[in-house]
Amino acid sequence: MPNDLKPYLGLQASLLTQHGKESVICPLLLSTNGLEVSHVNGYDTDKLGSFTRDIPRYGSQLDAARKKARIGMELAGTQIGIASEGAFANDPFAGIIPWNYELVILVDDIHEIEITGFYGGEAQSANMLVSSWDELTAFLPEARFPSHHLVIKPDDEYHLECRKGIDTIRSLRQAYDWARNLSKKGNVFVENDLRAHINPTRMENILKATQDLAKKMTSLCPGCKSPGYSITETKKGLPCSHCGVPTNLPIANIWSCVKCGDKKEELIANQVTADPAKCHYCNP
Numbered sequence: 480m481p482n483d484l485k486p487y488l489g490l491q492a493s494l495l496t497q498h499g500k501e502s503v504i505c506p507l508l509l510s511t512n513g514l515e516v517s518h519v520n521g522y523d524t525d526k527l528g529s530f531t532r533d534i535p536r537y538g539s540q541l542d543a544a545r546k547k548a549r550i551g552m553e554l555a556g557t558q559i560g561i562a563s564e565g566a567f568a569n570d571p572f573a574g575i576i577p578w579n580y581e582l583v584i585l586v587d588d589i590h591e592i593e594i595t596g597f598y599g600g601e602a603q604s605a606n607m608l609v610s611s612w613d614e615l616t617a618f619l620p621e622a623r624f625p626s627h628h629l630v631i632k633p634d635d636e637y638h639l640e641c642r643k644g645i646d647t648i649r650s651l652r653q654a655y656d657w658a659r660n661l662s663k664k665g666n667v668f669v670e671n672d673l674r675a676h677i678n679p680t681r682m683e684n685i686l687k688a689t690q691d692l693a694k695k696m697t698s699l700c701p702g703c704k705s706p707g708y709s710i711t712e713t714k715k716g717l718p719c720s721h722c723g724v725p726t727n728l729p730i731a732n733i734w735s736c737v738k739c740g741d742k743k744e745e746l747i748a749n750q751v752t753a754d755p756a757k758c759h760y761c762n763p
């Protein structure tokens with residue numbers, strides 16, 4: 480039965496997913512939280528959006544994950560549902576490296592809460608427009624082929640037809656010839672297939688987002704005892720060691736409860752003042 484330390488021990492949940500994500504999510508939530516997650520696959524989640532641009536995503540990343548969790552709960556008749564959703568962008572630092580944001584949600588009608596785990600890390604999402612077979616084969620190391628599979632389209636990334644899940648040189652050659660024949664100018668667009676089961680980099684990021692979720696599921700609010708108590712913001716303002724003016728460096732973490740909304744500030748340990756090099760006043 481659920482208890483204070485492991486609120487999910489022995490509870491049942493459904494996970495609506497395709498593309499093999501159950502292989503990382505189910506065992507992890509069982510071993511860390513004792514939550515028994517059963518895989519539901521009676522619904523084509525690609526209908527809620529695909530990475531090959533043929534189907535636009537349903538709402539935001541969070542909306543799409545929540546929708547999948549709800550569908551899974553309905554299909555399996557559980558009060559708890561898990562789902563995941565990925566997104567691709569450029570890195571949040573310099574904006575040049577391909578980046579992958581993974582979100583794993585737990586929708587919980589027993590405690591009447593939602594908890595989300597996140598992870599952002601480097602993506603394996605290379606792409607290129609090529610006009611010859613040699614150009615295509617030169618691109619393969621960058622795409623980390625064949626451990627990461629490929630998608631091929633005629634003309635450009637917006638073409639409505641594509642070949643997905645390409646994993647051998649032979650099938651790559653066939654797809655290339657097919658696309659080149661259909662292409663108006665002889666161009667072929669090639670990119671990494673971003674579906675999790677054939678993109679190990681993405682699967683690793685999903686695992687890390689699930690670890691984040693698992694940790695939040697065991698973290699209880701000091702006030703109402705609900706699971707899902709976690710750091711949601713950081714507060715800036717660490718004072719400069721030279722002049723004492725607040726800098727943009729973080730000084731405290733803000734913990735929030737998903738159930739009662741309780742918030743608490745916790746000073747970040749092991750730092751008292753900021754390097755004057757980071758101070759707008761001393762080093763403008």
Ligand SMILES: [Zn+2]
Pocket residue numbers: 719720721722723724755758759760761762
């Ligand atoms: Zn200063």
Ligand SMILES: [Zn+2]
Pocket residue numbers: 700701702703704705736737738739740741
């Ligand atoms: Zn609370």
